[in-house]
Amino acid sequence: MTGPIKTVKERCRKCYACVRNCPVKAIKVKANYAEVIYPRCIGCGKCIAVCTQKAKIIADSSEETRQFLATAKKTVAVLGCSFPAFFHDASPGQLVTGLKRLGFSEVHEGASGVELISDSYMDQVEQSPDQPLISTHCPTIVDLIERHYPQMLKNLMTTVSPMIAIGRFIKAHHGDDVRVIYISSCIAGKFEIAAEQVAGAIDGVLTYKELSQMFRQQKLDLNRLGTTPFDGLEPQKGQLFPITGGPFQVFDVKDDFFHPQFISTEGEENSLEIIRDLAAGRIQARLVDIRFCNGGCIGGPGKNNRLTTFSKRTLIHQYFQSGSTTYKTNPRYQEPLPELDLTRTFRNKHKRLDLPSGDSIRKILQQTNKVREQDELDCGACGYATCREHAIAVYQGLADIEMCLPYSLQRLEEDRVILAQKYELAKHALSQEFGEVEIVGKDPHTIEVLNLIRQVGPTPTTVLIRGESGTGKELTARAIHQMSQRADKTLVTLNCTTLTDSLLESELFGHKKGAFTGALTDKRGLFEAANGGTIFLDEIGDITPKLQAELLRVLDSGEIRPVGGNSSRQVDVRLIAATNKNLEQGVTDGWFREDLFYRLNVFSITMPPLRSRLGSLEALVEQFLRSTSKRVNKTIDSIDRRAIEAMRNYQWPGNIRELQNIIERAAVLTQDNCIHLENLPVVFTELIAKHHDDPDQPLTSFRDSLDRQLQLIEKGLLKSYLEQTQGNVSEAARRAQLPRRSMYRLLERHNLSGEDYRPGEK
Numbered sequence: 229m230t231g232p233i234k235t236v237k238e239r240c241r242k243c244y245a246c247v248r249n250c251p252v253k254a255i256k257v258k259a260n261y262a263e264v265i266y267p268r269c270i271g272c273g274k275c276i277a278v279c280t281q282k283a284k285i286i287a288d289s290s291e292e293t294r295q296f297l298a299t300a301k302k303t304v305a306v307l308g309c310s311f312p313a314f315f316h317d318a319s320p321g322q323l324v325t326g327l328k329r330l331g332f333s334e335v336h337e338g339a340s341g342v343e344l345i346s347d348s349y350m351d352q353v354e355q356s357p358d359q360p361l362i363s364t365h366c367p368t369i370v371d372l373i374e375r376h377y378p379q380m381l382k383n384l385m386t387t388v389s390p391m392i393a394i395g396r397f398i399k400a401h402h403g404d405d406v407r408v409i410y411i412s413s414c415i416a417g418k419f420e421i422a423a424e425q426v427a428g429a430i431d432g433v434l435t436y437k438e439l440s441q442m443f444r445q446q447k448l449d450l451n452r453l454g455t456t457p458f459d460g461l462e463p464q465k466g467q468l469f470p471i472t473g474g475p476f477q478v479f480d481v482k483d484d485f486f487h488p489q490f491i492s493t494e495g496e497e498n499s500l501e502i503i504r505d506l507a508a509g510r511i512q513a514r515l516v517d518i519r520f521c522n523g524g525c526i527g528g529p530g531k532n533n534r535l536t537t538f539s540k541r542t543l544i545h546q547y548f549q550s551g552s553t554t555y556k557t558n559p560r561y562q563e564p565l566p567e568l569d570l571t572r573t574f575r576n577k578h579k580r581l582d583l584p585s586g587d588s589i590r591k592i593l594q595q596t597n598k599v600r601e602q603d604e605l606d607c608g609a610c611g612y613a614t615c616r617e618h619a620i621a622v623y624q625g626l627a628d629i630e631m632c633l634p635y636s637l638q639r640l641e642e643d644r645v646i647l648a649q650k651y652e653l654a655k656h657a658l659s660q661e662f663g664e665v666e667i668v669g670k671d672p673h674t675i676e677v678l679n680l681i682r683q684v685g686p687t688p689t690t691v692l693i694r695g696e697s698g699t700g701k702e703l704t705a706r707a708i709h710q711m712s713q714r715a716d717k718t719l720v721t722l723n724c725t726t727l728t729d730s731l732l733e734s735e736l737f738g739h740k741k742g743a744f745t746g747a748l749t750d751k752r753g754l755f756e757a758a759n760g761g762t763i764f765l766d767e768i769g770d771i772t773p774k775l776q777a778e779l780l781r782v783l784d785s786g787e788i789r790p791v792g793g794n795s796s797r798q799v800d801v802r803l804i805a806a807t808n809k810n811l812e813q814g815v816t817d818g819w820f821r822e823d824l825f826y827r828l829n830v831f832s833i834t835m836p837p838l839r840s841r842l843g844s845l846e847a848l849v850e851q852f853l854r855s856t857s858k859r860v861n862k863t864i865d866s867i868d869r870r871a872i873e874a875m876r877n878y879q880w881p882g883n884i885r886e887l888q889n890i891i892e893r894a895a896v897l898t899q900d901n902c903i904h905l906e907n908l909p910v911v912f913t914e915l916i917a918k919h920h921d922d923p924d925q926p927l928t929s930f931r932d933s934l935d936r937q938l939q940l941i942e943k944g945l946l947k948s949y950l951e952q953t954q955g956n957v958s959e960a961a962r963r964a965q966l967p968r969r970s971m972y973r974l975l976e977r978h979n980l981s982g983e984d985y986r987p988g989e990k
């Protein structure tokens with residue numbers, strides 16, 4: 229069932245402004261838009277006012293009115309009592325002329341409808357009812373009680389509103405030969421005329437905005453028109469009705485405003501407060517006059533100007549006092565009528581929504597990560613004042629879980645991490661398919677690694693690859709997989725540092741639908757994806773104790789259990805793990821499980837750092853020149869001697885990956901086909917210590933001088949080791965705790981030889 233407030237779905241951006249501002253929570257949030265639930269709506273128009281995207285609109289009655297005007301039947305216009313506050317640029321007589329030009333046969337003032345109901349009102353008040361009477365001229369208040377406070381139906385005065393009264397009055401004089409259009413700033417009137425108890429009195433409600441639009445379309449400038457008198461009855465005090473206190477003036481309620489038995493109030497907050505007070509029996513008034521809009525009927529949402537309540541109030545008062553309006557009352561309205569029925573009844577339209585149990589609320593709160601009381605932030609971003617109200621609305625199907633902002637932000641972050649991981653996986657898969665896998669190097673360390681790969685590759689043994697970052701651990705894992713019987717099956721790579729504990733568990737072992745928020749379907753884990761092949765867990769030293777225990781269980785049993793699942797599945801996966809952390813230290817310090825360490829460390833390969841395999845430096849450089857040339861789309865086929873010399877003297881903290889990156893950078897920078905020393909980062913130029921043997925060299929830059937001094941210290945130390953070991957280079961290397969090859973390289977660089985220190989050989 230749709231009511232007069234419509235949603236333009238394409239415009240709704242789900243900002244929840246309407247949810248937040250709707251006083252009776254009559255907005256339901258759907259997948260792509262928020263819409264009004266008509267049976268709960270009270271037509272106050274707040275959602276229209278707060279929607280910056282103009283996605284909430286009031287059903288426009290101008291087209292329907294035009295159609296009425298185009299037929300032979302008479303159509304009468306009734307101007308709501310607030311019209312002088314909205315059409316103040318033109319005189320009332322010009323407005324009447326304008327309406328007649330549009331085709332209306334007669335124009336009446338709604339204020340005369342107020343006077344029609346005055347007696348009925350006072351009769352009810354004077355009967356001294358035993359419970360407070362609530363006025364019924366504001367349709368929003370009537371809807372509020374019918375739809376949300378049905379226990380107060382008995383308090384509603386059984387009199388129609390002035391709009392219905394004048395509609396019935398006009399129709400009583402014309403028979404069914406006439407249509408009546410009411411023009412007002414009140415959009416709730418559009419709701420009211422549809423109520424079965426008053427149906428037929430008014431045929432359409434036009435807002436002032438819609439009427440102005442009709443004037444514009446007809447190019448009618450009211451200021452240029454002559455004046456025409458009203459055709460209806462001349463009202464007396466009814467013209468004061470729309471403003472605060474107006475009804476009491478019109479109905480001649482003698483007791484003043486200070487008397488607690490006669491209360492007149494308006495505005496959303498006051499209206500809701502007084503109805504709650506009345507419902508709870510906290511106040512005992514005789515007559516309560518309530519109008520929902522701020523300032524009374526001059527505050528309706530169907531307005532066409534932005535004047536303040538005070539200036540509109542002044543305009544109404546001026547109009548009342550001026551007495552300049554002219555009337556040429558149609559004689560038919562003077563004729564006596566059989567008594568006009570001005571009563572109405574009301575109906576309980578309350579739709580009770582199921583209330584969740586405490587347990588259901590708790591479960592919904594948990595879905596948005598609210599487990600403890602302090603997790604309930606009550607931030608209001610969802611449109612509900614508290615997390616509990618939001619949870620109840622979710623239970624009642626009015627709200628979405630995703631409306632919780634902190635929860636949605638967290639979900640987004642988790643999704644981002646998962647996507648980043650998936651991106652890494654895709655990248656790896658591509659490089660596995662199209663990238664180079666060849667391990668370059670002829671130095672003894674690399675040859676030793678290649679031998680180990682050859683030996684362990686074809687076996688199903690678990691391998692632990694260790695070594696500094698960028699030394700080729702992943703490359704080695706790929707080589708092992710390619711050399712294995714599983715080479716035609718998948719190699720799944722996972723970097724354990726990128727995922728949180730819970731995500732890593734679901735990533736590795738999969739999850740069942742509903743295992744946690746966001747687990748919308750069953751999902752296969754990486755262990756299952758690697759079934760029959762190999763799984764490479766990079767940075768294994770970074771997984772948490774919980775996951776270490778789980779991994780150990782999988783390695784021992786060969787079975788995986790998805791998160792949230794009850795049964796296990798057998799998988800045949802070869803595990804290769806890598807780390808640059810000292811796991812033995814981890815075992816001692818307690819952050820790595822000893823049993824897992826031994827389970828992983830069945831066969832270990834330690835990747836030597838680049839600084840200890842400089843024998844392969846040139847081969848690596850050549851390899852990277854080739855691959856980089858392709859990548860940067862340049863032909864680079866050589867590197868100059870000084871650049872290589874500088875590279876030999878560099879420590880390579882980032883190892884082979886750093887070398888690869890430096891070559892790529894240089895390839896981009898070079899202007900010809902060769903990489904020069906100048907194309908390398910500045911540190912390499914500084915490493916070419918031209919004068920490191922000459923202590924008397926005049927001081928140049930601080931860096932040069934420091935480098936020179938360090939070279940001297942280094943040479944002095946080497947000489948001491950050679951002296952102490954009488955030129956035995958192996959012994960000197962052992963004492964210096966350096967690899968023998970490094971010792972030879974250092975001696976070569978400083979032009980030293982063991983022979984010079986052997987006894988008798990000097």
Ligand SMILES: Nc1ncnc2c1ncn2[C@@H]1O[C@H](COP(=O)(O)OP(=O)(O)OP(=O)(O)O)[C@@H](O)[C@H]1O
Nearest residue numbers: 666667668669696697698699700701702703884885
């Ligand atoms: N011996 C080698 N021959 C050719 N390329 C190599 C060699 N070793 C490493 N690389 C290249 O160096 C880069 C870094 O290697 P890899 O990613 O295997 O190192 P890693 O030790 O796994 O690094 P991290 O610890 O940072 O994950 C890769 O592009 C790889 O192809």
